[in-house]
Amino acid sequence: MVNLSKLFVKCRVCRVEFWSAIRCNKQHFARLDFGGNQIICPNGHKKRYNMNDFYFKETELSS
Numbered sequence: 656m657v658n659l660s661k662l663f664v665k666c667r668v669c670r671v672e673f674w675s676a677i678r679c680n681k682q683h684f685a686r687l688d689f690g691g692n693q694i695i696c697p698n699g700h701k702k703r704y705n706m707n708d709f710y711f712k713e714t715e716l717s718s
């Protein structure tokens with residue numbers, strides 16, 4: 656059973672938290688590399704994010 660969780664980021668410009676549109680297995684997260692991904696926040700800021708900018712939300716239990 657693969658349990659995919661949503662990866663969130665916080666916009667570097669407006670500080671809003673939003674889903675990065677990436678779903679990821681928590682067990683595999685440490686081995687993945689999304690660094691350099693360009694992501695656009697809900698307010699239209701397009702920025703590159705590093706791996707340590709991504710985080711899971713523990714409230715996200717269901718898909």
Ligand SMILES: [Zn+2]
Pocket residue numbers: 666667668669670671696697698699700
């Ligand atoms: Zn923003």
